[in-house]
Amino acid sequence: MTDAETAPDGSGSGKAGRHPYDPRAWALWKHPRRVIVYLLVMDALALLVFAFTFAASAAPGELDWLRFGILAAGATVHIQFTQRQEESRRAGTSTVLIDLTAVWVFPAVLTLPPILTVALIAIIRAQRWFTARRPANTFLFASISHSVAAVLGHLAFISLGEPNWMSLSPLESLWEFGLVVFAAVVYEGVQIVYIGGVIALSAGKQAKLRNILGSKQDNILEAVTTGLGAITAVLLIVLPPAVAIMAVVTVIFNRLAELDQLLDDVRTDSKTGVLNMRGWSEAADRALTRTARSDEKLALLMIDLDHFKWINDTYGHPAGDDVLRDIAQALDEVTRPSDVVGRFGGEEFLVLLPDIDETSAREAAERVRSAVAKLHIVTTDKRGGQTTISDRTTSIGVALYPEHGTTMEQLLQAADAAVYVAKENGRNQVRLAPDDTP
Known part of the structure; x- marks a missing residue:
């Protein structure tokens, strides 16, 4: 999952005497008007998407709640066991950060009603708050972008009919795989529009494609993480207890991502981003x-x-x-x-x-x-x-x-x-x- 740690910073105390969490004190209002308008328009569109989707969706059933509980538990284990590694990764990057919790969010995109998917993201983001240590308005914008991307990814996945993975022929399984890829593209694409747009508008003429889209390694990591999310979805439907394996895998994978970033830091010139x-x-x-x-x-x-x-x-x-x-x-x-x-x-x-x-x-x-x-x-x-x-x-x-x-x-x-x-x-x-x- 792409994390908007490079979105406009809401830090700063604002005018003297105002609490940092007072909306009037947010440094957001000091950014160019185009950035403020973009953020407000995108958030308003997101609220419309939520309202329309939640109203049109059926109420969650018992199976939905069970799957929700499994994913929430797995995500919690992942987050709690990787806090130190995540803090290290965040401290070591100045561009877009790839958040590995897509392993848990993307299966929700494929298997849960939108309202439960958004609830899962809220649980994940609430725990990430203590690791990210970002201003409230920045963190809220990132959370909204994740949520609307997940909802639109779900709508794309079910646009051609509800899947029934327990009774698929070989040809039907190929078709469903194509829908999974389509949902992943929508899920990631919406986040790129949200986060990339605000980075580009904030940087203006100094905006760099690498900062907006991430490096090649970042995008490979994102693709692998989303792929693991698809595997988690299959396990969740076919063999739910096996999802516990993915909790272990994500902890190990997070550690490998940290080591890869450390290795990259050793080999990369900090001023220019090319090899030292x-x-x-x-x-x-x-x-x-x-x-x-x-x-x-x-x-x-x-x-x-x-x-x-x-x-x-x-x-x-x-x-x-x-x-x-x-x-x-x-x-x-x-x-x-x-x-x-x-x-x-x-x-x-x-x-x-x-x-x-x-x-x-x-x-x-x-x-x-x-x-x-x-x-x-x-x-x-x-x-x-x-x-x-x-x-x-x-x-x-x-x-x-x-x-x-x-x-x-x-x-x-x-x-x-x-x-x-x-x-x-x-x-x-x-x-x-x-x-x-x-």
Whole structure:
């Protein structure tokens, strides 16, 4: 489940003398009007969805209450046994957080009446409140977004008839599986619209797709979590006592997610979000080993930002950090999925290009140089006023395997030598490593 921890912050004490929980003191009202209008409109639409759905739904039966109790118990065990891990994960992320409680909410989407699904979410969110430690209005908005996504996912699932999983033919089971996938898409899509919309409006021109949608790893984790929720639904219908197994699985899975995040933190540069030197070196060495075994080509780009010290001296170090982040984002956008992007240190980046020849490597380097030159980076000056930094240039050195070296150290030396040639010849250009590079 996507958690809206990056939604507008309601923290702050507001005017002096007002209690922090006083709605008039919420920092929400200090956000741009477009954000406030979006939140109020989306919440109003959610209330209409709840009113219509609850009125049209039949009252829960005994079996519904039994399933509700099983899911609530499983979710409670999961939450109570993973509080420390969840706090660690929340403290370690600055973007969208993937909440693993979808393992319990998604089976409710598939098997329970909407009113019980919303009640289950309320139980889960009430317990998460003590872990999240977020302002009341932010937490309430996230809870509403989860609830309306679950309700609409349920309506999508039953739109073509009530399922009867106990007596399905092979062909019918394939059809039901398609409906489950459809419900999952609606369930996740509504949350993306809710949460992504408010993040995009809050960030304005500085909004990044990664912050809105989450990273590739985040989305894989979300898909796996929703898939486990579908399995929980099957167990709930066919063999209810076996749902206890999922409680154990979710506790272990939460721990693995925490370890994966810690590993990612160790390998990732905190300022830019790309690999740091440790992470890049590990990935690059693996790529070089594969290239050597397959007798293919490989290229290394060393990208040096021209006159970066001038940015820090003129606008301040926060502006310099914004420039680094935007350039790292541009590198992600103009490189291939197989390319390895990392920060070498200071104002230098590295890109390893597997399976590429000299002509294509030069073209890739030119794309990088051109992309950086086109950037208009919205940031702040030394006094905190908004400013835009543009027309930045880069000096890029290209080293080829095996022409300029057969080890990563040799390739780095060759690319570095090419960067010096570019700078000595006027900067803002791409240069191939000299042929006499050792």
